[in-house]
C-alpha cells in the first residue's frame with residue numbers, strides 16, 4: 001500500500017479546491033427531494049459545470065487516487081452529489097468503459113460526462129434481489145433485436161432515466177449464472193411502463209418497470225450473449241467498491257455539525273452522547289483509512305475495485321445508520337420535524353443496509369471470498 005501523493009496529485013487537489021471555492025457560491029438552491037424534473041436538471045447542471053471545467057471524467061480516466069482526491073475535496077466543500085447521475089457516473093459508465101466496444105464507449109460515455117443523459121439500473125426483480133442470478137426477465141433474439149419481456153423493481157431514477165443497464169435471461173436452459181446478458185435499454189422504447197414507488201421519506205426515488213415485448217438492438221449488448229453475469233460482477237464491484245466513498249467525507253462533516261449543534265442546545269453535557277459521537281468519529285476515520293487502502297489496492301491491480309469494497313459497504317452502511325440515530329438524539333423531539341436537517345437523511349439511511357446488496361449478502365461475500373470459509377448451502 002502506498003498512500004504518498006505525487007506532485008501532480010497535490011497540484012490537482014489545490015486547483016480543484018480553488019475552483020470549488022469560486023463556483024459553489026454561484027449555484028442555484030437545491031430542489032427538494034420530491035421535485036423530480038427539477039432534481040434531474042440540477043444534478044445534470046452540476047455535472048455540466050464539472051465537464052466545462054475539465055473535471056467530468058475523473059470517475060473513469062483518472063487514477064483511483066485522483067478520484068479519491070476529487071471525492072474528498074468536493075464533499076469537504078459541500079458540492080452537490082452525483083444525484084441522478086449515480087448509476088451513469090458511478091457504475092454503468094465505468095462498466096461500459098471497462099467492457100464496452102469502442103463504438104459503445106463513444107456513444108454512451110460522453111453524454112454521461114456532459115450531464116446530458118441519466119441511467120438507471122434494472123437488475124432486481126420481485127423474486128431476484130439477493131439471489132440476482134434468479135432473474136427471469138426474458139430476451140429472445142429476433143433479427144438485429146432482442147425482444148424483452150418481464151419486470152424490474154426498485155429501479156432508482158427510472159422515472160427520469162434515458163437509459164437502463166438491464167439484465168436479461170437469454171438462455172433459460174443454461175445454469176442460472178450462465179444464461180444472463182447485460183443490455184443498454186433506451187427508456188423511451190415502446191413497451192416500457194414505469195410505475196414510481198414512494199419511499200418512507202416521501203420521495204419517488206425508485207420505480208417498478210414493466211417490459212412488454214421491448215425491442216433492444218443487439219448492438220446495445222455489453223459483453224457477449226450469456227456472459228452477462230461476469231459483466232454484472234464488474235458493475236457491482238464499482239457499485240460496492242467506489243460508489244459510496246465520497247459519502248464518508250460527508251458523514252465526517254455531519255459529525256462535526258452534530259457536535260456543534262449539541263454544544264449549542266446543551267446535549268453535549270450528556271457523557272453518553274459525547275462518547276457515541278467520539279466513537280463514530282473514530283469509526284469514520286477508520287472507514288476513510290479503509291477507503292484509502294482499497295483505492296491503493298485497486299491502483300496496484302489495474303484500477304478495478306476488489307472485494308474489499310464489500311467490507312467497506314458492510315461497515316459503512318451500519319455506521320451511517322448509527323450516525324443519524326445519534327443525530328436524532330442530538331435533535332431530541334425536533335427529530336420528528338421533517339424540515340430539520342438530518343431527519344430525512346435518517347429515514348433514507350435505513351435503506352443503506354439493503355441497497356447495493358444487503359448486509360447479510362456482504363457478510364457472505366466477506367466470509368467466502370476474503371476469509372475463504374466454506375460456501376453456505
Ligand SMILES: Cc1cc2nc3c(=O)[nH]c(=O)nc-3n(C[C@H](O)[C@H](O)[C@H](O)COP(=O)(O)OP(=O)(O)OC[C@H]3O[C@@H](n4cnc5c(N)ncnc54)[C@H](O)[C@@H]3O)c2cc1C
Nearest residue numbers: 121122123124129130154155156351354355356357358360
Ligand atoms: C434505496 C434502494 C435503492 C435500490 N436501487 C436499485 C436499483 O436502482 N436497481 C436495482 O436493480 N435494485 C435496486 N435496489 C434493490 C436492492 O438491490 C435489493 O433490495 C437487494 O439486493 C435485496 O433484495 P430483495 O429486496 O429482493 O431482498 P431479498 O433478497 O428477498 O432478501 C430478504 C432478506 O433475506 C436475506 N437474505 C437473502 N438471501 C440471503 C442469503 N443467501 N444469506 C443470508 N441472508 C439472505 C436478505 O439479507 C434480506 O434481509 C435498491 C434497493 C434500495 C433499498
